[in-house]
Amino acid sequence: MMASSYNAKEEDGHHSGASSHGGAGAVKSKKPDNTAFKQQRLPAWQPILTAGTVLPAFFVIGLIFIPIGIGLFVSSNNIKEFEIDYTGVGESSPCHSCAKNFSWNSTTPCLCSVDFTLEQPFESNVFMYYGLSNFYQNHRRYVKSRDDSQLNGDRSALTSPSKECEPYRTSEGLPIAPCGAIANSLFNDTLELYHIDANGTSNSIPLVKKGIAWWTDKHVKFRNPGGNGNLTVAFQGTNKPVNWRRPVYELDPSDSENNGFINEDFIVWMRTAALPTFRKLYRIIQKKPSSTPTLPSGKYVLNITYNYPVLSFDGRKRMILSTISWMGGKNPFLGIAYITVGSICFFLGVVLLIIHHKYDTRNNSADIPN
């Protein structure tokens, strides 16, 4: 206080001449500026929320939302989807024996096949998903259990993976590649689809396994160490994850471009699902150039190499065939939501209209309690 309050030089001027008021003019007035900002008079829009003023908003929302909702609903309904659970819980289920006997430790694959019928033909591209239920891929420790540097082909991370991968970091003294729980629990069922045509012959349906992962994942995030050269050499000195049967560089023996960390099935799996019930894209069934539907209606057989045990945690495995539209897969929720909200808004608008008419005007002697 004291420190800042004296200023000898400045004071001299007008104090020495004590009463000479001529000198006072030199003193800078402390008068605040008369600006809109400083006087808090900025021009402003002052909405007042009353029934009368918000009324139009409700009706407008109602009028906009309902058509959108209908549009969404219709477009969702146009999507064709077929889903089949092949977990094999029930006694009658074809995969029951596989499900019962299988565990991570099994060395030989268990095969089973499920028949199903498509009532309607699937036009355009069909996406084939596998779906898991009750599988908590979003568990905190599970989500963390990976090493992105390793997956990006970083050599040092390959040999000494991040601590986050514990306890799936090393096995038998060698670093695991890819390390971590996510990789360790890679979904390893193999699904094959056969169409049984009218004369009973089954035709294998070509399943495209490329293009199922995000482009950025495949080309930026995931990289093999030392490029796509000899993966066997690149991964030397590492061990395969505990639950895996084959090392990472043999994930897709048929296509060397789809091996190692850039195996698309692997990449898809590594993108951990948000919710415990999820589906992951497995294959794409390309639309045929001719006008025949991609999957004509009729009988199909799904051949499963049953590798993945889920019964221990009450999990379910499904195979889903779906077409997609501009807004993704089949999900009528948004359409319904839009319609509902639109209707509610419309209804509230009416309520407000009544309130407005009743209370913002005068003929209201009826509702007075005594």
Added chain:
Amino acid sequence: MARESEDPAMTKASKVKRQRKKKPKENKTRTVHANILYDNAKGEENPNRHYANNEIKTTKYTLLSFLPKNLFEQFHRFANVYFVFIALLNFVPVVNAFQPELALAPVVFILSVTAIKDLWEDYRRHRSDQEINHMDCLVYSRAERRYVEKYWKELRVGDFIRLRCNEILPADVLLLSSSDPDRLCHIETATLDGETNLKQRQVVRSFYDLDCDFNPLKYNSIIECEKPNNDLNRFRGYIIHRSGRRDALYKENLLLRGCTIRNTEEAVGIVIYAGHETKAMLNNNGPRYKRSKLERQMNVDVFWCVIILLVMCLFAAVGHGLWMFQYGDKRPVFDVLSPEGTDLSPIMSAIYLFLTMIIVFQVLIPISLFVSIEIVKICQVYFIHQDMELYDEETDSHLQCRALNITEDLGQMQYIFSDKTGTLTENKMVFRRCTVAGVEYSHDANARRLAMYQEMDSEEEECTSHGGTLPRRDSVTTHGLQQPHGQCSSPPTSVLIPLCCVLSTDNPSSVLQEKDITPDPQLLDKVNDCSSQMDFMRFHSQPTSQLPSDLADIIDFFIALTICNTVVVSSPNQPRQKPRTQGPLLWCNLFMFFLFCTTWGVVSIFSRKEFNFSPVHLATFPTKTASKGCSSLLSSPSAESTLTKLDEEQTPRGLEHAFSPVPPCYDGKGWNLEEGELRYEAESPDEAALVYAARAYKCSLVGRLPDQVTVELPHLGKLSFELLHTLGFDSTRKRMSVVVRHPLTDQITVYTKGADSVIMDLIRPPDTGSSKGKRQKKIVNRTQNYLNLYAADGLRTLCIAKKILSKEQYACWLQRHLEAETAIQGREELLFESALRLETNLHLLGATGIEDRLQDGVPETIASLRKAGLQIWVLTGDKQETAVNIAYACKLLDPEEEILTLNADSQVSIGRDSTEQIYSSSSPSSHSSSHTAAPFTVHRLGLVIDGRTLAYALDKSLEDKFLAVARSCRSVLCCRSTPLQKSMVVKLVRNKLKVMTLAIGDGANDVSMIQVADVGVGISGQEGMQAVMASDFALPRFRYLQKLLLVHGHWCYSRLANMILYFFYKNAMFVALIFWYQFYCGFSGSAMIDQWYLIFFNLMFSAFPQLITGTLDKDVSAETLQQLPQLYVNGQNSEEYKPYMFWMNMIDAFYQSLVCFFIPYFAYADSDVDLFTWGTPITTLALFTILVHLGIETKTWTWMNWLSIAFSIALFFTVALCYNASCPTCYTPSNPYWTMQRLLQDPLFYLLCVITPLVALLPRYFYRACQGTLFPSPVQVGRQLDKLPAETRRNILSLSRVKMHLIETFHCWPIRELVLVLCSSFSCACKRIKTWIRRHCGLESALIFLRRFLCSKAQQKHVSVSLN
């Protein structure tokens, strides 16, 4: 006084010895030696080396200590510790939820923001320290044998410094020499206490009669004084001379650092305290820290947040345990083992999870809330500072917020405790009437003149306020009298007014009028008569005692007015403002003196030298030299000298010595020329008023020296009164006295001036036997009557009395007084007792009535504050009648209401009285037996209580009763209360009634009250700055309180309350999203919101809009708030932030988060969406929802609101896009590479962005709309009022004013009828209004309904017609 130069070695040796001897005493005193005795001021030898040097360092930190010290200070805030704890928790691998480094970010950010702020402040302090440390001063250098320029910081204790006029004192300096012939030094202490009147300081007595320049080389005394302390008004010590003689030192000898030398060409002193040990620095306390009510309330809710947090964590932990448990031994693949590979049991897992959840949910405790509140408060303070309407042109000062953190308390006040003088009134005293010897002089002409001024003033006000008058420093001190004195005797007002108008070109005319008094012709005649008689008698050597007693009283009365004060005379134009006869006048005097001498044949004993010194002293007697400096204020010379003087006085002397040589013929022109320039600087405005009043009767004070007062009387010319003692004013004695030797009668006379209550008790009981005694008694009675009359007029009364002491009495008293003065222990008490002994058996001379005009706009302000629901209590030291009258004048009391007066003599009676009075006044309407009767009479009672009764009432046993009585009264007036009582009353009300109190005052006597109240407001008025220094807010005028409370208080409160609520909502809403997610991730503590978003959401993305809204939002315009003070009740009842609102907000937050969670949940259910591709839209939706929520709560949308919201959204997307594109492998575990980019291509994302915020906010929006229509709060009505066209609004407001007026005129029930009548006249008298009015007796609601009817356009015309 040994000043012979001696061997320095010897001196040193003796000093060292002395010092050793004093060692035990070292703790209590400080010994100061002159530095020049030592070769090197910094040497080992120097006994002063232990004292602080003059370099000041107000900075808190050094470069090195900044980090640890600042961090340490910041960790005093609990929240910071909490957040650091959480951040550290992240480093524990088992529980960590985020990347540990990232989790540190917010804490580090918050800490560093505060640290940077502190650093900047510290740097500014450092800069100003540097500036001050490098100011120049003249220090005596032994080597160069002259004064050399040095920096302030180089100054050391024991240095001699030379000070020139207008220099600022660099340290506390003991005054050793002054160029002033009277050995005085004038200082201005404005920087210390804000008092702008000049103060006199005296040279240490032993150096008093140095005739030539002070030579530091010859100085070899030792000073012993107190240890440094912060009491500005105390300095004790003594100076020990070489000879061993001791002389006492007083505060009058000490010049304090920071003061400015005025009117003194040069002074020399020795530094006693330097640097941080100076009194100014010791007084320099930091700003006060108060916690506002809102903040207290907020802390409760922060506590609730902690509970909610713990409950949520506990819930999740239990959930996790159960989830783990259901799998039993079959560990699923996704349940990862602990890093160590060990299998965690469900219970351990749950415990770890609990900690993890605390980290994840930490945002619930709003980390940025505290910082945001501080930022908003600083902005609010800035805007209050900038308000033009709170700027006082006249004093060029605006409102100061001294406490930065209680702005919102201004909006919640319930009780105002106000001082009267200087707060409600101008404290610019105007002499109005007086009574002398039982005869009243009404000064009608003066009153008429004042009335005319007032009119002119009000007319002029508008043009001056626009024209921008020049700023004025202080009305009492800076305005000399431009009006020639001679005019006073010619009363015609018509002449005066144009004159003043001319003069007022640079002076507001209101200032001039206070000084000018048109004398009462009758009294003027008497004065002239009297003085001419005295003159006559003097010429004929008749003793003045033969004067008729009433005439003698008159002249004594004026002499008392003139000298019984501490007014300093100065003339503005001279650099040395000593009123002296100089130049031709001196010669005139000389000539007259010789003429006089020859005529009377008296041999002058004056030495030629002294003659030169002070020609005005001519009339004083030869003993003067010995008695020099005998008394100034409470000091007196050493005992022996006074006593010798007293002996001398016993010898009879000729009366003629006392006479001024200036014959009456001379006083027409020459004197007046000089006097016109004289101005009086008084410590209190009353004194100045009285001196000016006396001057109107040509009794002018022309000079005051510590030992002598020179008065000019008509016909008699200049008389010099030897001032023996001044017994200063104190609030306990309520009077002051001067002891003078009357030059005419040579009697020792005591003049006392004081509050009538005390003086009247001290009057010598008249001897009823003699006729003189009867007459005396009659005079006393009549004076008492007049006093009552004055008080009833609202005038401040003072009684003037005198007492003549015989030599023996005086000697007797003096002896004991000197003892008291020289006492070391309890000097103050002894002096007090000594004063009491003297002031007895007084002879009443008369009384004065001084008007203290109400400040502009006080009645209006009080009326509107009262309409705002504020209880206003006035606590004043003034007498009851005056106070009551002022209270009526400022509409505090209403003629309609019954006044309950409590004047009791004992505790029992007050208890009885008060209850009785209550019952009696409320009896017509209530059953007298129950105590609850009181509240029914709320609008009808005013309570007046005096100091003595208050003392009883404040007793523990009665305070409840007193409060009950006081509460039932509409206004309370405490008169004659001491400062302590004031603070006790405030404390009592604050603590017992649990209300928010505001104390406003201007003087030192209000300081304690200001400190006790929740909010202390100081008026930076006439009485110095003590009140301002103690206050939280300083106002230039009382009326500004209205805008400060009603507008700024309301705004600050509602803004901050809304912001705090919003903060709680925002954090809860955001955290709840993660909580819902726990149900879908096995309560594993996983978060779908990327940790970056989670951590920076509060800090960056959603921070700005709320700050803007918290700073700028106006719920109701300033005009409406002032026109409808009722809206203030909003803050008083804490209606913006009630406890239930916190919970409502929480519920709303949970609802909104449910919406924001589950709409994306269902939209993405059973899809191939991954964790963060799903979480990012949720974050976005939450951000939109939160921003739109703020939008709904924002009342005023300026471009800044729009901008801040746009900025927030843009910032979010920019950050998200950059973040998601920056690094494909970093940011484990979320690794959101390209997520946002993909989302932006997804139509689903946009569809969600539209529907989710809408659904989330639909209930709130709908509720607000319904509320606005169905049950609007008064504030909302006010807002609606804002929107109306100006014409309609004016009509409604005038209607409300009519209504308020009616309320005041009649009482509650007729108004109800009246409103109904009004309503029915609009043909809309519906039952609803009636019900409303019935329900709420208050009429605000009626008004609201009226407004609603008025709103419908069909009726608008109708209303304006019927109102006009």
